[in-house]
Structures are given as structure tokens and as C-alpha cells.
Amino acid sequence: MNIREFSSRTGISAHTLRYYEKIGLLRHIHRLPNGHRDFTEKDLHWVTFVQRLKDTGMPLEQIHRYADLREMGDTTLAERQRLLEAHARNLRESLRQQQRHLDSLEDKIALYRSAIKRGRFP
Amino acid sequence: MNIREFSSRTGISAHTLRYYEKIGLLRHIHRLPNGHRDFTEKDLHWVTFVQRLKDTGMPLEQIHRYADLREMGDTTLAERQRLLEAHARNLRESLRQQQRHLDSLEDKIALYRSAIKRGRFP
DNA sequence: ACTTGACTTAGAGTCAACTCGAACCCTTAG
DNA sequence: CTAAGGGTTCGAGTTGACTCTAAGTCAAGT
Missing domain, CATH: 1.10.1660.10 (Multidrug-efflux Transporter Regulator; Chain: A; Domain 2)
Structure with a gap:
């Protein structure tokens, strides 16, 4: 194509x-x-x-x-695997971190919600 | 400080x-x-x-x-909340996407594992 | 025959987010 | 007294990943 x-x-x-x-x-x-x-x-x-x-x-x-x-062919299979595994580990760690960030943001949003309901800032 | x-x-x-x-x-x-x-x-x-x-x-x-x-003070509370909520939505979507990517990477790593065990590429 | 439009190349320009350099000012220890 | 070490400003340079430009080739349609 x-x-x-x-x-x-x-x-x-x-x-x-x-x-x-x-x-x-x-x-x-x-x-x-x-x-x-x-x-x-x-x-x-x-x-x-x-x-x-x-x-x-x-x-x-x-x-x-x-x-x-x-x-370079099949002789590098193990090294490619290692590279991908290292990347997957980083990605898992990053996902955990992003999840923590999200939780924290949601907490803050909840504060906004109640501040607005009460008509003022916490 | x-x-x-x-x-x-x-x-x-x-x-x-x-x-x-x-x-x-x-x-x-x-x-x-x-x-x-x-x-x-x-x-x-x-x-x-x-x-x-x-x-x-x-x-x-x-x-x-x-x-x-x-x-600008408390009159912008609602707008700040909207901004954060939009961001949190994006973040949740991105987390889902990253998780899909991770799953897919793990599948590929599993292929490498079995290819290496069998001593050749799938 | 000519125009249109998709493709080619080499190389320059852009953007976000830093990162660094130069020239300078203050305070404190020896 | 002076040199070290921390701070200041302004502006230029860097990095990664594009993104665009200019000048050109080529094939198909009118």
C-alpha cells in the first residue's frame, strides 16, 4: 500500500x-x-x-x-525479552503511580464539591 | 526556606x-x-x-x-472543579489505555518466553 | 501538451519544558 | 581583605519528536 x-x-x-x-x-x-x-x-x-x-x-x-x-536475528531473543520485561515493569510502576495521582485528584474534587455545596472554600 | x-x-x-x-x-x-x-x-x-x-x-x-x-478567588470554584474533573476523566481513560497496552506487552513477553524455551521464534 | 496531485529528497523550523551560562550582588569564615 | 558560596537576572541553548518547506519526479486525466 x-x-x-x-x-x-x-x-x-x-x-x-x-x-x-x-x-x-x-x-x-x-x-x-x-x-x-x-x-x-x-x-x-x-x-x-x-x-x-x-x-x-x-x-x-x-x-x-x-x-x-x-x-540481528534469533540470537537476540533473550535480550529483546529482557528489554520488554524491563519496560513492562516500568509501565506497571507508572500505572500504580498514576492511580495514586488519580485517587488524590478525586479526593481534591470531592473537597471542591462540598466547598461549593456549602458555598465557600474549605 | x-x-x-x-x-x-x-x-x-x-x-x-x-x-x-x-x-x-x-x-x-x-x-x-x-x-x-x-x-x-x-x-x-x-x-x-x-x-x-x-x-x-x-x-x-x-x-x-x-x-x-x-x-481570582472563590467565584471560580466551580470552574476549577470542572477543570479538575475533565482532567480526572482524561486520566482514567489514559489509565485504561495504558492497562490495555500492558496486557498486550505481557502477551508478547509470554510469546518470547515460549519461543526461547523451544529454542526458536514462533 | 499540460495540469494536477501524489510522491521523492535534504534540510530547516517548531514546540514544550527545561537547562545552562554570564555577569553580578551579598554575607560569612579565615 | 578577600575568596567562597549562595543567591540574583536575562537570555541563549538543548532535547525529543515531530512538522514543514523547497525543489524536484512521475503518472494519469482532460
């Missing part, structure tokens, strides 16, 4: 897709004879995974590292 | 604290006769709240807006 369709399927702008290729997050993108990119389902699958890593706060540089490992 | 102690109590660098004052996140910071900032417990409380908003993804500009409302 062309960059337009790939862009609309992934929600990533064509500009950003080219940028991702330039910095090495996307590799071996097939080209048509006219030089246009021709993305595959496999590319879609990889990009979806990249988005997941990115959305959970992994910097592009570390995703790049993962892409490197992937490129 | 001086900027050094305030910095170490909040975990925010002195540089950043001055920056926060410059952009209006910190206001009415008391000064000693020599011009040095003299932070109070109230400042600490406010900064802690600002950190919570920031850590849960609120842009500084919106925190600034909240600071404006706060400055």
Missing part, C-alpha cells in the same frame, strides 16, 4: 513515517519502480508495536535499539 | 523553580531583604499539586490557567 493509505491506517502522518524510516525505526521498506514506498501488512504489524512502545513512554532511541536487536 | 532547601524538598531544580516563577506557575513568592526567595509550607503544598498535574500529563499552560482561576 502507498504512504497515504498506510498513514491513514496507522494514524501516523506521511511526514512522520518518512522520519521514522530516516531514523531507522522502519527498515527495508519496499519501493516501487518509481521510488514510491510500498508498505506491507508486516510493516503495519511492526508499526503498531512501535506505537505501543511509544505510547507507553519508551523513547524512540530505545525502540531503535529494539529494532537493531530484531535485525 | 531558601531555594536550595525548597529544591531538595520538591525534587525540582532551583533553575526550574525560577523558571516556574517566571512563567507564572509560582506566584507571590516572598523575598528576603537581600532579594532571595523565601518559600513557605503553602508554596510546598501548591508545588506538590502542580507536580501531580504535570505528572499526570497536564501541560504547564493549563496548570497556569488553573493558577489564574485560583488567584
Whole structure:
């Protein structure tokens, strides 16, 4: 598929897709004879995974590292697993922290609610 | 307390604290006769709240807006409440999304685990 | 034949949120 | 008296992740 369709399927702008290729997050993108990119389902699958890593706060540089490992073949399976496990641990910790923040915000909102009901600030 | 102690109590660098004052996140910071900032417990409380908003993804500009409302007194209570409630809703949604991402990552890690056990990739 | 529009590249510009540097002022210890 | 160490201001520089521009190619439609 062309960059337009790939862009609309992934929600990533064509500009950003080219940028991702330039910095090495996307590799071996097939080209048509006219030089246009021709993305595959496999590319879609990889990009979806990249988005997941990115959305959970992994910097592009570390995703790049993962892409490197992937490129090196099955001898790096264990290292990729370690990388993902470390990331999952961070994510779990971050979720706990965000939950604490949310609880605390909800407490504050409850204070606002009762302050407004009583017509003044606590 | 001086900027050094305030910095170490909040975990925010002195540089950043001055920056926060410059952009209006910190206001009415008391000064000693020599011009040095003299932070109070109230400042600490406010900064802690600002950190919570920031850590849960609120842009500084919106925190600034909240600071404006706060400055305007009790007539803005309802609006501040709405602002916090909208933020809490976003945060709950983001937590759900992050949890889905985590589940998906854990699935992938499980695949790695079994691939490594079998000595090859799925 | 020409225009339209999707694509290409290299490289510059933007934005949020810091982060740092330079030049300077005060107070206190030796 | 002076040097160290903490503070001050203003403004410039950095970082990560885009985002856009300019100049060009190419294929299809009128």
C-alpha cells in the first residue's frame, strides 16, 4: 500500500513515517519502480508495536535499539525479552503511580464539591 | 526556606523553580531583604499539586490557567472543579489505555518466553 | 501538451519544558 | 581583605519528536 493509505491506517502522518524510516525505526521498506514506498501488512504489524512502545513512554532511541536487536536475528531473543520485561515493569510502576495521582485528584474534587455545596472554600 | 532547601524538598531544580516563577506557575513568592526567595509550607503544598498535574500529563499552560482561576478567588470554584474533573476523566481513560497496552506487552513477553524455551521464534 | 496531485529528497523550523551560562550582588569564615 | 558560596537576572541553548518547506519526479486525466 502507498504512504497515504498506510498513514491513514496507522494514524501516523506521511511526514512522520518518512522520519521514522530516516531514523531507522522502519527498515527495508519496499519501493516501487518509481521510488514510491510500498508498505506491507508486516510493516503495519511492526508499526503498531512501535506505537505501543511509544505510547507507553519508551523513547524512540530505545525502540531503535529494539529494532537493531530484531535485525540481528534469533540470537537476540533473550535480550529483546529482557528489554520488554524491563519496560513492562516500568509501565506497571507508572500505572500504580498514576492511580495514586488519580485517587488524590478525586479526593481534591470531592473537597471542591462540598466547598461549593456549602458555598465557600474549605 | 531558601531555594536550595525548597529544591531538595520538591525534587525540582532551583533553575526550574525560577523558571516556574517566571512563567507564572509560582506566584507571590516572598523575598528576603537581600532579594532571595523565601518559600513557605503553602508554596510546598501548591508545588506538590502542580507536580501531580504535570505528572499526570497536564501541560504547564493549563496548570497556569488553573493558577489564574485560583488567584481570582472563590467565584471560580466551580470552574476549577470542572477543570479538575475533565482532567480526572482524561486520566482514567489514559489509565485504561495504558492497562490495555500492558496486557498486550505481557502477551508478547509470554510469546518470547515460549519461543526461547523451544529454542526458536514462533 | 499540460495540469494536477501524489510522491521523492535534504534540510530547516517548531514546540514544550527545561537547562545552562554570564555577569553580578551579598554575607560569612579565615 | 578577600575568596567562597549562595543567591540574583536575562537570555541563549538543548532535547525529543515531530512538522514543514523547497525543489524536484512521475503518472494519469482532460
